Amino acid sequence: MSEHTIKAASRNAEGKGASRRLRHAAQLPAIVYGGSAAPQSIQIEHEAIWLASQHEWFYSSLLNLDIDGKVEQVLLRDMQRHPYKQLIMHLDFQRVDANQALRTKVQLHFLNQDSSPAGKTGGVVIMHELTEVEISCLPKDLPSALEVDLANLAVGGVVHLSDLTLPAGVELPALKLGKEHDVAVVVAKHGKEEAVDSAAPATAEVPATKASKKDAK
Numbered sequence: 001m002s003e004h005t006i007k008a009a010s011r012n013a014e015g016k017g018a019s020r021r022l023r024h025a026a027q028l029p030a031i032v033y034g035g036s037a038a039p040q041s042i043q044i045e046h047e048a049i050w051l052a053s054q055h056e057w058f059y060s061s062l063l064n065l066d067i068d069g070k071v072e073q074v075l076l077r078d079m080q081r082h083p084y085k086q087l088i089m090h091l092d093f094q095r096v097d098a099n100q101a102l103r104t105k106v107q108l109h110f111l112n113q114d115s116s117p118a119g120k121t122g123g124v125v126i127m128h129e130l131t132e133v134e135i136s137c138l139p140k141d142l143p144s145a146l147e148v149d150l151a152n153l154a155v156g157g158v159v160h161l162s163d164l165t166l167p168a169g170v171e172l173p174a175l176k177l178g179k180e181h182d183v184a185v186v187v188a189k190h191g192k193e194e195a196v197d198s199a200a201p202a203t204a205e206v207p208a209t210k211a212s213k214k215d216a217k
Contacts, residue, residue, distance in 0.1 A: 003061075004052070004057060004058070004062075004063050005065075005066055005071070006044060006052065006064070006066065007044070007045070007066045008042040008043065008044045008065060008066065008068075009042060009043050009067065009068055010040060010041070010042055010043075010067055010068055011029070011041050011042060022043055023087070023089070026045065026046050027043045027044065027045060027046060028043065028045070028046045028088055028089075028090070028091065029041070029042075029043055029089075029090055030042050030043065030044055030090060030092070031090075031091075031092055031093070032072075032074055032092075032093040033092070033093075033094060033095065034095040034096075035096075035097060037095065042065075042067055044091070046087070046088065049088055049091065050088060053079070053088065056107055056144065056145065057144055058076060059076055060105070060106045060107060060142075060144055060145065061144050062074070062075065062096060062142055063075065063076065063093070065093055072095055073095070073096040073098070073139065074093040074096060075093065075094050075096055076091065076093060077092045077093060077094045078090075078091070079091055079092075098138070099138070101136050101137060102136070102137065102139060102142070103134060103136045103173060104135065104142070105133065105134050105135070106132060106133065106135055106142075106144070106145050107131065107132050107144075107146075108130060108132060108133060108145065108146050108147075108148050108185065109145050109146070109147050109148065110128060110148050110150055110186070111148065111150060112149055112150050112151035113126055113153070116150045116151055116152065116153040116154075116188075117153065117154045117155065118150075118153045118155050118157060119150070123190055124155050124189065124190055124191065125191045126150070126153065126186060126187070126188045127186065127188075127189075128185070129184045129185055129187060130185045133146065133172060133174075133185075134172070134173055134174065135166075135171065135172060135173075136170070136171045136172075136173050137169050137171065143170060146164060146165075146166070146167075147165070148164060149165070150186060154188065155189070155190070156188065156189060157186075157187075158184050158187050158188075159184070159185045159186040159187075160182050160183065160184055160185060161174060161175055161181070161182050161183055161185060162175060162182045163185070164185065
């Protein structure tokens with residue numbers, strides 16, 4: 001079972017008006033779907049979700065969704081935020097089947113970057129081309145994040161998807177699509193590439209108009 005529990009209550013009222021009344025009451029409209037059960041509309045205390053949303057686990061870990069005392073495991077699939085206020089407007093949760101592989105995105109945690117050869121070389125920029133990746137695994141094997149150890153990253157080095165160390169039971173679906181999907185995750189290169197002077201000295205040629213008068217006679 002996951003370590004994080006979200007308490008919710010079922011709701012019957014639908015529509016924008018009902019959702020607006022919920023928000024005025026500091027409640028958040030949400031829906032849970034998937035599995036063999038029908039989609040269910042629920043409501044959750046906004047403050048509890050706001051606090052949970054400040055943590056990485058809320059976005060990538062299995063959650064125990066407690067609806068009126070009945071608990072089921074879910075993943076957060078969508079979050080709608082207010083365009084400028086610190087408010088969450090709506091949540092989508094997906095039910096999880098313990099025996100069925102799921103696909104979701106997890107964050108990448110970069111380790112030992114500053115102590116790597118590239119990190120200790122002046123003028124070198126280490127770029128994180130990806131900060132999250134999509135994985136596939138059974139719910140019991142779901143990691144909260146993937147660690148990328150950059151201890152040996154050299155100047156000019158590149159870490160690809162295929163270089164990532166994966167926990168047991170975890171796969172990267174992108175790698176099954178072909179070599180062209182084995183994209184760069186981290187790149188270390190000089191911040192300012194040395195300009196190559198490709199302008200060779202021009203060969204002096206005598207224009208036709210400058211030809212010798214003697215040759216013209």
